[in-house]
Amino acid sequence: MVKEERYRQLYAQIKSVAEGESDSIAVMANMAAMIHDAFHFWWTGFYRVVERELVLGPFQGPLACMHIGYGRGVCGTAWKERRTVVVPDVEQFPGHIACSSESRSEIVVPVVQKGAVVAVLDIDSRELDTFDDTDAEWLEKIVALLPPLGGEQEIYLAAGCFWGAEKYLKLIEGVTFTEVGFANGNAENPTYKEVYTDNTGYAETVHLRYNPNVVSLRFLLEMYFKAIDPTSLNKQGEDEGTRYRTGIYYCNQSDRAIIDDVTAKEAKKYGLPLQVEVEPLRNFYRAEEYHQDYLDKNPSGYCHLPVALFELAKKAKDIVRQ
Ligand code: SME
DSSP states (O other): OOHHHHHHHHHHHHHHHHTTOOOHHHHHHHHHHHHHHHHTOSEEEEEEEETTEEEEEEEESSOOOSEEETTOHHHHHHHHHTSOEEESOGGGSTTOOOSOTTOOEEEEEEEEETTEEEEEEEEEESSTTOOOHHHHHHHHHHHTTSOOOSOOEEEEEEESSHHHHHHHHHTSTTEEEEEEEEESOSSSSOOHHHHHTTOSOOEEEEEEEEOTTTSOHHHHHHHHHHTSOTTOSSEETTEESGGGOEEEEESOGGGHHHHHHHHHHHHHHHTSOOOOEEEEOOOEEEOOGGGTTHHHHSTTSOOSSOHHHHHHHHHOOOGGGO
8 A cells, every 4th residue: 555545545544543533642642652563663753842851752662761851862953854754774863863773764743733833653664764754744733633631730929019020921922811819828819918017927929820731830930040149038019028028839749849940040040048848739819900010000000120121022022933
């Protein structure tokens, strides 16, 4: 059977398997198995974009390397250049990562969702020059059948007065939702007035939701550090008190390693101990409505952040997610 006809059948089969399934890893697993079976390739599988690298996903074939950097190897190149890369002879591809010495030619197809590369499909062959435009065209169609990868994530950031912090953080591409409130304090349902007494232990905090396919946690944290003086205890701009302390409050334990890494790098820049509190989120209460999007409602209202920062946030793009 000619390749074109085999792909036509395979596409129809994969389509019927993928239909109605919302779990992308499950579909990736069957997709890899079906492509692998149809052509008896040497290695067929996925790498997913996780923070700033590719991490091994479902595959068929011999064991493979688990992490690939942005722009590294054929996979990292397809991610960076956002295009299908066909390699007729892996030995001629500078920087090719040889997971197996048997592999002779390769194709890597980026999986693009909502304009961002979220994964790559990588196929290796034991023959030279296995892949051409027909493979590229059909494999691009096939990966378009994957359900959306990775749901929204959230993080809570205390950066001094929450009016300016919310305005700044919500400008960053990939941030899908913000609200201001009070985090990691002591009494239930605090009001702004109560928090203002500085006796409640609450920090003025911005709750963020973001699309991890567009912006990484690492990038968000790097942007956060641009808007605070992390060496200042309980004081940002003219605002003083424990309610204006800086803090990173996470819901997901797996965020901790990234937070610690970014924080350690910032500490090195300053050469001083940082005063940013890093804790799991214990509680959060949404502030009164008039505090939400306060600076949109009151454009000339008080703000401790310079206008230049808002310009920076508007232009900021997480380069590895573009
Ligand atoms: N050869 C790939 C690495 C992955 S393995 O082929 C499974 C590359 O250069 O990116």
